[in-house]
Amino acid sequence: IYRAAIFDLDGVLADTARLHLKAWHQLAQELKRPWAEDTGERLKGLERMASLEVILGEESDRFSEKEKIDLASRKNSYYQKLIRSLSPKDLLPGAGELLAWLNEKQIPIALASASKNAQAVLQALEISHYFSTIADPEQSAPKPCPDIFLAAAQGLQVEPELCVAFEDAAAGVAAIKAAKGMTAVGVGSENSLRKADFIVGSLSEFVPKDFFLSAIHAAS
Ligand code: G16
Ligand code: MG
Numbered sequence: 001i002y003r004a005a006i007f008d009l010d011g012v013l014a015d016t017a018r019l020h021l022k023a024w025h026q027l028a029q030e031l032k033r034p035w036a037e038d039t040g041e042r043l044k045g046l047e048r049m050a051s052l053e054v055i056l057g058e059e060s061d062r063f064s065e066k067e068k069i070d071l072a073s074r075k076n077s078y079y080q081k082l083i084r085s086l087s088p089k090d091l092l093p094g095a096g097e098l099l100a101w102l103n104e105k106q107i108p109i110a111l112a113s114a115s116k117n118a119q120a121v122l123q124a125l126e127i128s129h130y131f132s133t134i135a136d137p138e139q140s141a142p143k144p145c146p147d148i149f150l151a152a153a154q155g156l157q158v159e160p161e162l163c164v165a166f167e168d169a170a171a172g173v174a175a176i177k178a179a180k181g182m183t184a185v186g187v188g189s190e191n192s193l194r195k196a197d198f199i200v201g202s203l204s205e206f207v208p209k210d211f212f213l214s215a216i217h218a219a220s
Contacts, residue, residue, distance in 0.1 A: 001213040002183065004158040005102055006149060009113035011044060011168030012187050012203070013095045014125055016083065016115075020051075023078035027071060028055050041190070045169025047114045047142045048072050076117075083117060086124035092187075094204025099130045107212050108132045110152035112165065114143060132156055144174035149182055164211055166203070167196070 010016045021040050028035055033055055036042075043051050052072050053060055063071070088096065102109055111118060111134040118137075122128040133155030140147035153160045161181035167173045170192035176184035177195060185200060186193030193199050200206045 002164045002211050003162040003213070004108045004110065004153070004156045004164075005098075005212070006110045006112050006152045006156075006163050006165040006182075008045070008165075008167045008169070008172050009111060009115055009118050009121060011092075012166045013092060013099075013127070014086070014121055015090045015092055016086070016121060017044060017168075019082040019086075020079060022082060023075050024051065024055055026078050027075045031055070031059075031071075033057065033059065041192075045114060045143055045167070045172045047137065048076065048116070050142065051075075080117065080120070083121055083124060086121060088126050091125055091127070093202040094206065096127070098203050098206060098208060099127055101208050102212070103130050105208075105212065108156045108158065110156050111135065112148045112152040113137065114148070143169070143171040144178065146175050146179035146182075149176050149179040153179070153182070166206075168193075170195070 007013055010020065017040065020043065024043065025035060042054050046054065049072055052068055056063065099109065109130050109132060111131050114137050116137060118134060122131065133152060135148045135151040135155060137148060140151050149165055150160060153163050160179050164183045164185060165176040166185045166187055167176055168187045173184050173186055173193055173196045176182050184196040185198045185206065186196030187200055187203060189201055
C-alpha cells in the first residue's frame with residue numbers, strides 16, 4: 001500500500017510531447033538537418049541540451065558550446081509560444097480524474113519533470129493546485145539518474161518505497177527503478193517501458209484504490 005504519487009509531466013499528464021517535437025522540428029528544418037522517423041521516441045524525457053544533440057547528430061561538432069546554447073534557447077522560445085495555447089483539454093486521458101481522486105483521498109502528489117517549463121504547463125492545464133511539491137530539474141542530475149524522483153519523495157516527506165511514480169520514457173522508468181525501492185508505472189505502449197513494475201496504456205486504466213490507502217482511512 002502506497003502513500004504518495006509522483007508524476008512525470010510530458011507524456012504522462014499532458015500531451016506536450018507533440019509540442020516539444022514541433023519546436024525541435026522547426027529548429028531542425030532551419031538547420032537543414034534530416035528528420036528520422038523515430039526522433040519523437042528518442043527525444044522523450046531527455047533534457048534540453050541532450051535533445052539538441054539528437055537533433056544535431058553527426059554535425060554536433062560543427063557548433064560551439066555557445067552556439068548550442070543559443071540553438072536550445074531558440075527551440076525553447078518556439079516551445080513557449082506553443083504552450084500558450086495549452087488548456088485543460090490537453091490533459092491526457094485519465095490524468096485529471098486520477099489527480100482529483102488522489103487529492104480527494106488526501107494522498108500527496110509531487111512532480112518530477114525534466115522540463116524547466118513545467119510550472120507554466122501546470123498552470124495552463126489548471127492542475128498546479130494538486131501538487132504539494134515540484135522537484136527542481138536544475139538541482140537534479142538528469143534521468144536515468146534517480147535524483148529528481150528522490151527529491152520529489154523528499155519534498156513530500158514520504159519514503160521512496162512508499163511512492164508510486166508514473167513515467168512514459170525508458171530513461172524515466174530507469175530513474176524510478178534506481179530510486180531506493182520506488183515503484184514504477186509505465187504509461188504507454190512502448191516496448192521501452194518493460195522494466196516498469198506495472199504498465200498501463202493510459203492513466204485511465206490505472207485503478208488507484210488498488211494501490212493507495214487513503215490518508216483519511218489510515219487515520220481512522
Ligand atoms: C520533458 C520532455 C522532454 C524535454 C524535457 C526538457 O521531460 O519529455 O522531451 O526535452 O522535458 O524540457 P524543457 O526544454 O522544457 O526544459 P519530462 O521529464 O516531463 O517527460
Ligand atoms: Mg515524459
